[in-house]
Amino acid sequence: MRFSVCLRSLACAFSLFVSFHTAHSQTVPSFLKANPRWVDSVFNAMTPDQRISQLIMVAGFSNRSRGYEDSLMRLVQTYQVGGIVFFQGGPIRQARLINRLQTVTKVPMLVAIDGEWGLGMRLDSTVRFPYQMTMGAIQERDDLIYKMGAAVARQSRRLGIHINFAPVADVNNNPNNPVINFRSFGEDKEAVARKALAYMKGMQDNGLLTSLKHFPGHGDTGTDSHYDLPLISKNRQQLEGLELYPFRKLIDAGAAGVMIAHLNIPALDATPNLPSTLSRKVVSDLLKNELGFGGLVYSDAMNMKGVTKYYPSGIADRMGLEAGMDVLEYTLDIPRAIAEVKQAIADGRLSQADIDARCRKVLAAKAWAGLDRYKPVDLMNLVRDLNEPESELLNRLLTEEALTVLKNDKEESGEPLIPLLNLGTKKIASVSLDAAQETYFQKMLGNYTAVKHFNIAAATADTTLKRIRQELKDYDLLLVGVHLSNIRPAVQYGVTPKTVAMLKELCETGKAVVSVFGNPYALAKLEGLDQARGVIMAYQLTQFTEELAAQLIFGAIPAKGKLPVTVNERYKRNDGIATSSIGRLKYTIPEEVGVDSYFLTAKIDSLMQVALTQKATPGGVVQMAKDGKVIFRKAYGTHTYEGLTPTKEDDLFDLASVTKVSTSTLALMRLVDEGKFNLDATMADYLPDFKESNKANLIWRDVLTHQAGLKASIAFWTDTKNPDGTWKDKTFDEEKHGPYKIEITDNLFMHRRYRKTIFETIRDSPVSAKKDYVYSDLSFILYPKIVEKMTDQKFEDYLKQNVYEPLGATTLTFNPMRFYPLPRMVPTEYDSVFRKTLVWGRVHDEGAAMLGGVSGHAGLFGSSNDLMKLVQMYLQKGYYGGKQFISPQTVTEFTRYQFPEKGNRRGIGFDKPTYKYTGNAPRYASPQSFGHSGFTGTFIWVDPQYNTSYVFMSNRVYPSRTHTKLITLNIRTNVADVLYEAIRRGPSSNLAGILATP
Template sequence: MPLSVRQRLLACTLSVLFFAQTVHSQTVPSFLKANPRWVDSVFNAMTPDQRISQLIMVAGFSNRTQSYEDSLMTLVRTYQIGGIVFFQGGPIRQARLINRLQTVAKVPMLVALDGEWGLGMRLDSTVRFPYQMTMGAIQGRDDLIYKMGAAVARQSRRLGIHVNFAPVADVNNNPNNPVINFRSFGEDKEAVARKALAYMKGMQDNGLLTSLKHFPGHGDTGTDSHYDLPLISKNREQLDQLELYPFRKLIDAGAAGVMIAHLNIPALDSTPNLPSTLSRKVVTDLLKNELGFGGLIYSDAMNMKGVMKYFPSGIADRMGLEAGMDVLEYTLDIPRAIAEVKQAIADGRLSQADIDARCRKVLAAKAWSGLDRYKPVDLMNLVRDLNEPESNLINRLLTEEALTVLKNDREPSGEPLIPLLNLGTKRIASVSLDAAQETSFQKMLANYTAVKSFNIAASTADTTIERIRKELEGYDVLLVGVHLSNIRPAVQYGVTPKTVALLKELCETGKAVVSVFGNPYALNKLEGLDKARGLIMAYQLTSFTEELAAQLIFGAIPAKGKLPVTVNEQFKLNDGIATSSISRLKYTIPEEVGVDSYFLTAKVDSLMQVALEQKATPGGVVEMAKDGKVIFRKAYGTHTYEGLTPTKEDDLFDLASVTKVSTSTPALMRLVDEGKFDLNKTMGDYLPSFKNSNKADLVWRDVLTHQAGLKASIAFWLDTKNPDGTWKDHTFSEEKHGPYKVEITDHLFMHKKYRKTIFETIRDSPVSTKKDYVYSDLSFILYPQIVEKMTDQNFEDYLKKNIYEPLGATTLTFNPMRFYPLPRIVPTEYDSVFRKTLVWGRVHDEGAAMLGGLSGHAGLFGTSNDLLKLAQMYLQKGYYGGKQFISPQTITEFTRYQFPEKGSRRGIGFDKPTFKYSGNAPRNASPQSFGHSGFTGTFIWVDPQYNISYVFMSNRVYPSRSHTKLITLNIRTNVADALYEGILRGPTSNVATILATP
């Protein structure tokens, strides 16, 4: 029945109102309003053919020959193409090529890149951010995804790129999707929309045009549109409910661009074999009219089989514009495309007005991107600028937030296995599958405790695997890394039958904690995971995922992520077990604690260069932590001036007097906590042989603060010499025999009873009545006796079992040659007087050497990293790795000024800053700080006010202790001050933004 005039008017009015409301709900893309005067001026100067050319983007590669670049130049010059999309190359080469091409373009070209995970998706020497699937696991930190978008925008604009074909807004609800898969944020449409919006806004708010893809949704297909035309058989309601949902949300939020996928979707257009790219019903009716999108509409690459299978180049391009697209990406046959479009205008299938409107839109995008005031890409510091530390920080934070624990069995104590506790009771091995050499995962694991590494690759012989199998029987925990080198389903995500078999075998031992570095869908192809004691999904294989998974296992960071997809019945969407951090050191970069890495590195490098040039030391290691995070760890120089052995971060150094605060002092603190040692009692109370000596009434508090009147030191070895230079009887022999068992060097052995003489010499030494401050070694030689008497344990065993091993500080040891190869131990002095040899692998201090290398004043060796764990335990008031080693009250007591009224700077055992700067401590050190220096060139410092711990290792006494420049130049404390200065300077503006939580 025909409608009346009134009904038709009412229907028209309702339609207009509905359209107005729909348009009102959209956020109009901001670029459309950019510099209309420039747009008009440029547009009016163009020929009709040039206006068509503005809608074409040619493909670009910066890793090809000069003849290729010349042909590209000719193409741009001839047809005045509107844009170029780059696919492969490097930043410097690409910048030069962009600059060349822009010189022949009358209107500067719009430069695009397919950078879903940043420039690194296409270009070498640039940043690769996490895949979208990885970020799909992140819970509640979409602000980090926004900040990643901002970083991608900064880097893109720095390289002369104006458009990023990202984010992917596809909902990947098909595990077998060969083309989207890990490129999607996951299968939850709400999460996909929310995270894609954060990424989009991060880019657009920082001056980069974006393009949502792949409209109307490429997530539910088993066909790759690069090679064929996928068929989407869903009905319209299903598409509305799922695929279109994220696109609607982002369009409403002001998306600048949308990319059309090559899909055949009968529910939207029933034309046989017609790709959505060429469908007016999809591009114009659905995207433009129904969804109200007014930004730039891009085709997916027009060279893909999804479009070319049925429509040749040129014709497909013309049909794309007829469908309503604005920009044709990767047009292969430009002359034919232009000719086809001109013919379509002549035939009335397209109007010049359509072309003109789209040309103006492209020009507006160019004006918004700054091309109305075009400048060439500046090549100066380009690679450095593109690899800003801020991106490193974002990468770390995103990865950390994504890591997902899917299995975490409980220990007999009831505690969850992850994070690993009680390190002193576990023998731990790491096994990296599909990795021929030691991995980043294994290297990071080794920072936490002694971990034996095994690697099994595809080429590993069966005999080697059998040897590894036998050896693993002796370990309590197996930390297994599954290193999948491929992320795509077409190659089974890199999973091989050998990997499956080995992993299953390892899981069946009941000892395995498995970390999967690959696509989460790979979990469905790995057998035996139900027998694993722990399972971590890291989502991809990068140095960030490997290092942070290792840190998660040891509790330096918590697990927060949840699966963004359903893998199978065992591993489902949103599965994820939260774990806690237990205050172990985290390894990161300075920016994470608000310190500029360029500044800190430059300052420390400069100071260490001075030390090396001035021969203050042959080499050294500097390690710094703030807020429980190791932010600087670097080795310098060589072991000796003559040798070629470079100093390494994990070299062992003779700690010299740092031994005092690493052995005697922590042992006494524990005894104080146990009520076994009283600082206000006397030497006679705990040393029976001292009861009738001049030291019987010396109070331990005075002794430990070096104001009891003890001599500074005694050269015990000098008392073993006759006037003619020969050894006295019952002292030394150049051969090991009978009672001469205490090995001083390979050719010098001390009588086993002479140890008693040393203690008697200390007992009988004079005591000053002045009680002035005199730094003395003597009492520290005695503390091992006290500890052994009170604990019924050997001094070294007590320290290792109660402190070092539970800390994971397993390299802290006396007489290191028992456990470590000599090349890993740094030599100290050539002793031309007493031992007459190079002191290497044995304690430098003569008195400690005569005590068998074990004393409370000198003799401890270790790496900077393990010493820093001890320092961090002090900083954390005696707590580390889930264990309270020493009570906070005792830490506070030992590290405070004891007698400031007397002008004494000493704590108990610890040194502290002088009240007027003297160089013994960093210039900026707070009154709460404490530490100690070692004669060989070592230094440890802790500052609770700034929440920092610091270790300096060197062998400044090589080749002779007469080398004092390390001390006179204040190298150790000046290096520490570089950290203080970095903290006081604060972060760069970009880092401050990243660190700011919503």
């Protein structure tokens, strides 16, 4: 008995291979070898009708009524079909429906989907990867396409899907192709074969059956087979030279499945109006015998006009099996199809052996897919599992590799315009066409510098257009986004006459850099691009293409892509200009640097929730970067405990003592580079008024490391009060008049000469004989005077013109109410003693307020993002955005321990970790790290060892500086430590695979 079972199993296995004859080497699809015992057992228990039913795949929708689902259940139960292909719906609904359907089948069904760009092609709440045309532009990273295939496989299997009808192996050499077009990798047969192979292998290697389509090639037709039967008039030699090339390559590599297209190809079968799906010469003679394909042969959907126009349902299904197909997709009339097949067997047009061999092949595929040990789809965390951060990372990386620069004019300096350099010299506007509201493109542009945004949609009034035209005249550069919401040739790729006219007008200004978010064939319909200064093809309209195109313009990422198709004489296949990255921040997700976003976000959210509930601060912003990439940026809480204004990522905060390393220290570093400032000179060398003072011989290196004996601070304002509480003469007045010009609040003005008193008070203050470490504000009040004397510029002007504006850090400013609305600024303390008002939009520090809001120790305001640009410049040894702001040697000198032998933890201006943890720095910070904290609740930290930068913004002094929980709880440094922990954890196995480069 055991011997006979073995013989029967061997015979069954042999029957799966008997027809796989080929004259060239071919890898046999691996699924054919799966669990022959199970295949044998299940097959032997089937009736002849059930074996026919295994070759039928019905259509399914998970976005329809319960009545529809019940009727589908009855259909599956009655006919015991072999599979179902889903077209529309959502993951939870589909999973539940799959589980229901599988309960009424004796043999679990194969579940399929058309997921050419992932599950998102058919299902909501799932991942949409780039179109194949987009990936056709990728040059060196086809490994990413393989990894995308692996991700599609993981997600499909998680949802109970076993087959993906992908990849498209058609070579699209017809720009007017209405059905393939952007679904193809392009017009180069070798590139199509190479990229389709990567996608196929990625899926198959990770447990998902695939189906190449649309055999023998649907790329050169002007007819959509969904609505008619296309005619392919090429001769056999032409077909061999182009259309069949990718299919041969992938079949030889072990393709699991091939889908037959509904095409009429006289060179292959001269029968009039015969679709290739019903042609034995195409399916059996060419595909199976000549090309040696032994996997599953699927029909294209049998409800399409390409087949039903001439052959009714049932008859067409029977003819398809007669032609040699294994699986009929989307059979409309199942009972008639089964009856027709049975009659064909009776008539001798089909043999039972043919049906049996194909049934066994389907069963082998089921065993390979795991249906020999079927388990229902687990609904727990399904949507989260289907939207893994690794997939977003893949989306970003694929998009980045594809972006293609097609034009890049030179600047007067001879440098290419893209990436943009010298931001401080350009006034920039963005114009998004066919977009009524601010776009992802515009929001990302705004991360790099000040950009004024304009939006023009179909409904934009002529009066508005007139105003926009007038305003745009004031700008030096126009960053134009063409947002095409349709990618199909039948609707002109979404290009409207209004878009064409407006784009042409913008290009004629000679100031436009145009990014096209749409089908590359749309380039032929966009007039005026030859007059643009730069042209970027992004291939489709997604958040990723918009954001990354903006990042490319500013040099955060390079351009590497090339056109995969020829559009016209101007734009040809393989056109593409490489650009460079220039050290600006890239905005991405934690996974790109090997960090788990779930871990990072959950831990930081938890700590910030503690801060909010403990009233350590009303709100705050956390921003982190690693390897030059911003991986975390999030706002928490509200502006005040009583208010309803939520904190936003781009809110402006009073930086308090972070001002020291953002203004004074910064300026001194540049002056050291210029040979104008010597750290080992004395105070008297640069402050003539101090030559007769007790500070004349103090060395600047000692002063900047807080070990020169200076007092910690002086409360200047307390000396302006009389014993009765009134103001002393020539100090303050409640009205602005005469010499009382320095505005402290709306109702308090300081005498202009009192500034001199402040400097004299510092000059005459005592100096301790003990040169112990004592943190002092006093010297930082003096540095603006030194900088102004050495540069012949006002302190603020010097910083803005030489650093902030070229960095694109345009919100870094003193006295921000001059430039920004009050609601964008976060209030600090209610000052009940000196100013007797809520300090909001003005500097919190009293001394800086008395200096007109401009000082070297406090007074700077800014957003977390702009502050991070400065911080990142320090991390990059003085380099950012293509410009060396400070020499690497000077950055190194200022950020190293100066006097470790004395137990002094300071660098020059910068704070550094203590030798024994005290909370001033992150617990896991390296000795190379440096930063500074601010009294109002701000904090920055840079760690070269881990290549990280960190900015923390808060207003912990609201409503009173007596609120110290932010400090006692170590919120700022504990949040920083989460990043260190996340880095130490390392990437997951899936993520590590994505990050690995070939």
